[in-house]
């Protein structure tokens with residue numbers, strides 16, 4: 001099989017490329033602006049890596065869409081801070097560029113495995129979100145935070161419509177807060193980071209951890225290895241079981257509040273980062289002050305994973321404690337390896 005991965009040096013992309021090379025005999029074409037996370041595999045004869053911008057390299061991208069058996073378009077801006085500060089950039093990349101890829105897949109007759117997001121459920125009140133039953137609840141237009149969720153939702157609808165018309169073979173997956181050492185790495189990224197990366201950067205810099213609106217919001221954190229295992233099964237598509245499906249890919253057992261997360265990460269950082277007791281203080285900040293007036297939060301977000309379990313026999317294995325510990329250990333190792341000024345090893 002020939003897999004084409006756009007955004008291959010990102011958190012999910014780099015983990016996926018490494019797993020494909022380690023565990024399958026598939027060939028990969030890949031493109032990204034940077035290649036640091038793929039340094040160890042970039043010369044692998046089964047990987048064709050193109051260093052470049054998908055927006056500038058559209059002809060090359062289209063040629064690989066035509067050549068591949070399946071396309072995984074992972075290029076997107078996935079940090080809520082950017083949804084609020086630069087919504088048009090989110091729209092242009094996350095929506096417009098991916099719409100182009102979806103259309104090119106339909107034209108070429110190439111299967112697409114599309115990364116949507118748990119964000120599409122928005123402020124859904126259900127205890128656990130079900131792919132074809134839960135309402136997708138987004139806020140008013142002035143709350144610009146929802147531009148990413150709206151973009152992903154409309155792309156799902158376009159893909160679904162192409163699929164219903166027999167014009168596109170697809171699987172959509174919705175990751176639920178996948179985490180690992182290299183999430184939003186490096187931590188000094190100018191456009192802000194997702195919560196795990198933000199808290200880890202706070203800990204490394206010995207600055208206060210900021211809990212938005214008291215930190216009662218809950219997420220279910222999914223360790224990246226579990227997510228990638230599911231993604232490999234989706235790509236493999238044994239007996240066509242992933243065909244035309246939308247799957248939540250998350251770990252409902254790993255639910256925790258942001259306040260609990262802050263305490264757990266601070267404790268783990270004391271053990272593995274050896275940064276000196278008691279670690280930075282945990283402070284509260286309003287969502288408006290932290291993100292700006294266009295922010296609105298998701299109070300809880302838990303997936304039902306019955307559908308993906310039935311179709312592919314997948315279920316997550318890594319519990320919350322282990323997921324957080326592996327994340328902290330890997331993060332500290334990365335900083336040490338780079339000799340990062342953020343982290344003066346004890």
Ligand code: UGA
Nearest residue numbers: 078117118119175176177178194195198210211212217258
């Ligand atoms: C994220 C992003 O929208 C996408 O990356 C992704 O599609 C989706 O989740 C997912 O991974 O499933 P969210 O979980 O709200 O959305 O993003 P985070 O930035 O990780 O924030 C999680 C919670 O932590 C929010 O309630 C936020 O207000 C809070 N937070 C964030 C803090 O309390 N302190 C911080 O320093 C940062």
